[in-house]
Amino acid sequence: MNTTDNPPKRNILITGATGQVGRAVIRTLKDDDSIKLIAAGRSEEKAAKLGVAWRKLDYDEASTLSPALQDIDSVFMATDYTVGMLRQSKAFINAAKRAGVHHIVHLGAPGDDDTHVDHWGWHQFVERYIEWSGFSFTHLRPEIFMQNLLGYGGAKPIEEGVIHHYVGDAKICWVDIDDIAAVAAECLREPVKHSSQTYRLGYDAKTYHEVATILSSVTQQPFRYEPRPAAEFLEKVLAAGADYAYMQCAHNNYQNYATGKTPGADYTFDNFETITGHPPTRWEAFAIRHKEAFQY
Numbered sequence: 266m267n268t269t270d271n272p273p274k275r276n277i278l279i280t281g282a283t284g285q286v287g288r289a290v291i292r293t294l295k296d297d298d299s300i301k302l303i304a305a306g307r308s309e310e311k312a313a314k315l316g317v318a319w320r321k322l323d324y325d326e327a328s329t330l331s332p333a334l335q336d337i338d339s340v341f342m343a344t345d346y347t348v349g350m351l352r353q354s355k356a357f358i359n360a361a362k363r364a365g366v367h368h369i370v371h372l373g374a375p376g377d378d379d380t381h382v383d384h385w386g387w388h389q390f391v392e393r394y395i396e397w398s399g400f401s402f403t404h405l406r407p408e409i410f411m412q413n414l415l416g417y418g419g420a421k422p423i424e425e426g427v428i429h430h431y432v433g434d435a436k437i438c439w440v441d442i443d444d445i446a447a448v449a450a451e452c453l454r455e456p457v458k459h460s461s462q463t464y465r466l467g468y469d470a471k472t473y474h475e476v477a478t479i480l481s482s483v484t485q486q487p488f489r490y491e492p493r494p495a496a497e498f499l500e501k502v503l504a505a506g507a508d509y510a511y512m513q514c515a516h517n518n519y520q521n522y523a524t525g526k527t528p529g530a531d532y533t534f535d536n537f538e539t540i541t542g543h544p545p546t547r548w549e550a551f552a553i554r555h556k557e558a559f560q561y
């Protein structure tokens with residue numbers, strides 16, 4: 266029996282909790298006493314640093330799904346950079362339905378509903394499956410993460426001030442992962458308010474040349490962008506063990522960006538302040554916040 270007037274805490278499960286976005290969602294919600302936050306993932310050791318409760322969840326191990334989802338009200342659902350996301354998402358959504366989960370906040374990818382970018386479309390299949398399953402839902406469609414330039418999976422995207430990327434001179438739309446987390450946190454806190462919404466999340470359109478100029482000005486060190494062929498990207502990521510199917514899609518998309526065949530690559534959106542109550546991060550503020558990491 267609840268002996269106080271406080272309503273019982275809602276249980277919120279964060280998947281991908283040891284990943285970039287999941288970690289940021291946990292950081293954002295950790296001090297909210299109105300909810301019980303539970304990190305879900307494969308490694309208890311990795312999750313220990315998050316400072317919240319943990320449950321074992323491996324999308325590829327069916328026996329872990331139901332226990333992880335028991336008594337959960339809302340889920341932040343994030344998958345990795347692999348085509349396995351399709352199979353994993355279906356199994357997870359089915360298990361969430363059986364467990365009685367109410368609301369799913371799904372981390373997707375950019376693009377309009379008619380996108381021709383394959384892996385963005387995969388995320389939209391998952392969105393449709395969440396809807397078809399009858400959940401209350403919020404779909405997040407973030408643009409390109411600013412954090413990609415801080416290094417990823419041990420790969421250095423900037424060496425001695427030279428940014429290597431593969432989108433030619435395209436202007437593309439960017440988002441700070443902390444802003445994705447801020448929106449996700451609001452949707453998890455107030456599921457009714459944000460139900461049945463698809464939020465495109467991207468607030469600063471810049472070419473890599475423009476990003477290099479900002480980094481030069483903030484760090485007082487020279488930065489420049491050297492466009493490279495997309496084939497080099499594919500060779501590098503496959504050598505590092507990345508998923509072929511997903512990265513082939515990313516490669517094709519880079520080629521399309523470079524030749525101007527990705528419509529809306531530079532769209533920006535004006536929903537952030539309404540959702541969170543404060544303005545989104547733009548490149549200059551991001552560079553200032555991460556100045557030390559960019560300096561060489």
Ligand SMILES: NC(=O)c1ccc[n+]([C@@H]2O[C@H](COP(=O)([O-])OP(=O)(O)OC[C@H]3O[C@@H](n4cnc5c(N)ncnc54)[C@H](OP(=O)(O)O)[C@@H]3O)[C@@H](O)[C@H]2O)c1
Pocket residue numbers: 280281282283284285286287306307308311322323324325343344345346372373374375407408409410413
């Ligand atoms: N990078 C971008 O610019 C960009 C832009 C738009 C959308 N996205 C989307 O963002 C998502 C990736 O987010 P992120 O960067 O936060 O990912 P991330 O840092 O690579 O983290 C992936 C997370 O998934 C977990 N995971 C992997 N396999 C799992 C499994 N079998 N069972 C349970 N958990 C598993 C990982 O856990 P472990 O720690 O155990 O490995 C980790 O917590 C992708 O869906 C991508 O399409 C990315």
